Amino acid sequence: MRLSRTTWVKLAIFAAVSIAAAAITLVDYVRVSTLIPTLGHYSVTLHLPQSGGLYPRSNVTYRGTEVGRVQELRVTPTGVDAVLSLKSDVPIPSNLDAQVHSQSAVGEQFVQLLPRDATSTPLRQGDVIAVERTSLPPDIDSLLDAANTALAAIPRDNLKTVVDESYTAVGGLGPELSRIIKGGSKLAIDAASNVDALTTVIDKSSPVLDSQTDTADAIKTWSASLADVTRQLHQQDTPLAHLLLRGGPAADEGRELFDRLQPTLPQLLPDLLGVGDVAVTYQQDVEQVLVTLPQGTAIVGGALVPDVNTQHRGVYLDFLLNLGLPPACTTGFLPPQQQRSFAAVDAPPLPEGDLYCRIPQDSYNGVRAARNYPCETVPGKRAPTVKMCESDESYVPLNDGNNWKGDSNATLSGQPVPQLPPPGPHATAQRPETPQPNAPPPTPPIPAVLYDQTGGPNAGPDGQIHNQPNVTHSAKDQTWQSMLMPPNGN
Numbered sequence: 001m002r003l004s005r006t007t008w009v010k011l012a013i014f015a016a017v018s019i020a021a022a023a024i025t026l027v028d029y030v031r032v033s034t035l036i037p038t039l040g041h042y043s044v045t046l047h048l049p050q051s052g053g054l055y056p057r058s059n060v061t062y063r064g065t066e067v068g069r070v071q072e073l074r075v076t077p078t079g080v081d082a083v084l085s086l087k088s089d090v091p092i093p094s095n096l097d098a099q100v101h102s103q104s105a106v107g108e109q110f111v112q113l114l115p116r117d118a119t120s121t122p123l124r125q126g127d128v129i130a131v132e133r134t135s136l137p138p139d140i141d142s143l144l145d146a147a148n149t150a151l152a153a154i155p156r157d158n159l160k161t162v163v164d165e166s167y168t169a170v171g172g173l174g175p176e177l178s179r180i181i182k183g184g185s186k187l188a189i190d191a192a193s194n195v196d197a198l199t200t201v202i203d204k205s206s207p208v209l210d211s212q213t214d215t216a217d218a219i220k221t222w223s224a225s226l227a228d229v230t231r232q233l234h235q236q237d238t239p240l241a242h243l244l245l246r247g248g249p250a251a252d253e254g255r256e257l258f259d260r261l262q263p264t265l266p267q268l269l270p271d272l273l274g275v276g277d278v279a280v281t282y283q284q285d286v287e288q289v290l291v292t293l294p295q296g297t298a299i300v301g302g303a304l305v306p307d308v309n310t311q312h313r314g315v316y317l318d319f320l321l322n323l324g325l326p327p328a329c330t331t332g333f334l335p336p337q338q339q340r341s342f343a344a345v346d347a348p349p350l351p352e353g354d355l356y357c358r359i360p361q362d363s364y365n366g367v368r369a370a371r372n373y374p375c376e377t378v379p380g381k382r383a384p385t386v387k388m389c390e391s392d393e394s395y396v397p398l399n400d401g402n403n404w405k406g407d408s409n410a411t412l413s414g415q416p417v418p419q420l421p422p423p424g425p426h427a428t429a430q431r432p433e434t435p436q437p438n439a440p441p442p443t444p445p446i447p448a449v450l451y452d453q454t455g456g457p458n459a460g461p462d463g464q465i466h467n468q469p470n471v472t473h474s475a476k477d478q479t480w481q482s483m484l485m486p487p488n489g490n
Contacts, residue, residue, distance in 0.1 A: 040089070042125040043071065046082040046111065052100040052136035053109040060084050062092050062113045064192050070111065079131065084111065086123065094127060095120035099135045109137075118196050281376050326365045332358030332398050356384050358398035371395055 068086035356370035375389035
């Protein structure tokens, strides 16, 4: 039979299509290239304790990308050997783990290669992945049996409640769950692309985890304290609710208060800082005041309580007129001619210099006077002024007795310090040194002199010896009436 030209053309086209289809089938589906190791592929043996559901032509992935297939499965005395045919153009580090996973719910298994680092030498023809570097998914039959056992242990009514509540919990949340799944997928893809960095973080997390293990007791204590606080908050739920409800109005009142105080508050706060600095410096003194305050209150109460139920209420005191014991300290104060009358009620400016008792620190007179103030910033040192405390200067007394001597501001006013006359019946007072040129004229001082109240010889301010026999009365005239009357009887 002779075929027409058209028929030959059709047969030629059919033959060409058939050959192309066969080539595509052999190359893409059958993957003939995988059967020849030297043709773009190389073989690696994977030792497994069991097949784990793998089958020939199962996929092999590396970082989420298909890099080969399972070429063959061989049963060995210790397990199963899976021969992997991997692409030669994809370098895979030899320091890796091989895990068998399920790609779908119907049990389609594949091998996932997870590198431990990116610096090891690549896999080559004939390499072996040890069984210690492999892992298999759980047996689906055992998993189903365990799930069936767990479901059988749950009462059917409770199981129905669980299913209903689960539907209530997630019902209508399809878009949100979809976003969560998509976000998780994106997170997994990003983690896969940064597996080296994640591996480094995991490898270096050991010190952090070890520190958590070492501080387990402290964490337990903190958790117990937190539970205690939470329990107390639960017990005080009603007051806490009132606090939250009334906290807003209280905050508004506080804000309005600060608004009203705005003109003076900025000035008050710096002043409080200064007061705070002083309080910190004198912290021990403040503590001593707080300690002795109850005792002082008790003393005041002891003076008031005994007369509380009497007709004449008042302070219960015991007057012991030990006048002049010890005598008043006059050393280091203004001269007598500069002293003001006790009846004066005005408030003139304070004189220059520091006025305080300038006798030796170990004198029994004025033990708590300024000269014995303890220096807060220099422990063990005592001085009358802060300036002297902060400097290397030490306290120097003006004289060694209780007699009046000099002016505390003599160095500023130019007034010399007079000296007591030397002992002797006809001694004269030592004259002070001549003032410096151009210095203001000094005020004539009145030094303290020895006085004999029985009328004997007395040294006057001019250094002369005087006798005044009638300065006192005889013992027989010393009655209480005579002491209240002037000497001349008027």
